[in-house]
Amino acid sequence: MRLRKKWWARPEMEQAALCITNPRDFKGKWKEEFKNNNPIHLELGCGRGGFISKKADVNRDINYVAVDLKDEVLIYALKKVEELELTNIRIVPLNIAFIAELFEKDEIEKIYINFCNPWPKDRHNKRRLTHTKFLNEYKKFLKPGSEIWFKTDDTDLFKASQDYFKEAGFSIEYLNYDLHNSGFDKNIVTEYEAKFTSMGMKTMFLIGKLL
Structure with a gap:
């Protein structure tokens, strides 16, 4: 199904502390971003964020990075995370073909x-x-x-x-x-x-x- 373009989504995401629109800058520094040494888990293709927000909510001692391509779905994932007041998750807009550019070995x-x-x-x-x-x-x-x-x-x-x-x-x-x-x-x-x-x-x- 073709998603209707939401022109307001990217500016709103860029203003959100929990959305990382320049993720390559965090390679090897994700623990610094989360400000702890907890394990980091990754969801590839998070959609509207229902799964990853529930995961992060019940596992506060684990950090999560949620990746998808479309701002039109990621904006809803971001809103779920904000509503739950989760600090252990980051939303990342990215083509998954470039995922290896975001993380260091063993990260x-x-x-x-x-x-x-x-x-x-x-x-x-x-x-x-x-x-x-x-x-x-x-x-x-x-x-x-x-x-x-x-x-x-x-x-x-x-x-x-x-x-x-x-x-x-x-x-x-x-x-x-x-x-x-x-x-x-x-x-x-x-x-x-x-x-x-x-x-x-x-x-x-x-x-x-x-x-």
Whole structure:
């Protein structure tokens, strides 16, 4: 669905202390930005921020960086964070293709990828956020032993991603084709997930661990 341009969003984001519009300047300095030594987790494709704001709210001892491309959705993520008065999260507008430019080696301890674009055509597969190409980029800043938590409702993407993780040197620590009926108790439901679960969609989930 095409998003209607919100011309007011970027100026408002630039004025917000919790939105980082020059994230490359913080490479290697994210702990200074958060003013503590807590672990830093990253969500790639945060959308309207429902997932990451809930995560940050219940885990105040963890810092979060939430990345997405569109100001039109990030402005809503920012408003959620501000309403909850969260200080342990930063909102970052960025094309994820450049994510490795934001962090130093070992600076991130966990990544969340929720319902990313499946890019079903073969010629577009390398755009998948779980493709080997991207996973190798994430390895540039992930600490050894770090995890990537990945959810999708696309079976082809899920099956292919299992191969991508193995090719990139990750072990698959957990794998489930029906997360909501699995007994897994650490899931936080995204806005997309809530909507389509009510329509009978099954959520697939895996945890990949960097060896």
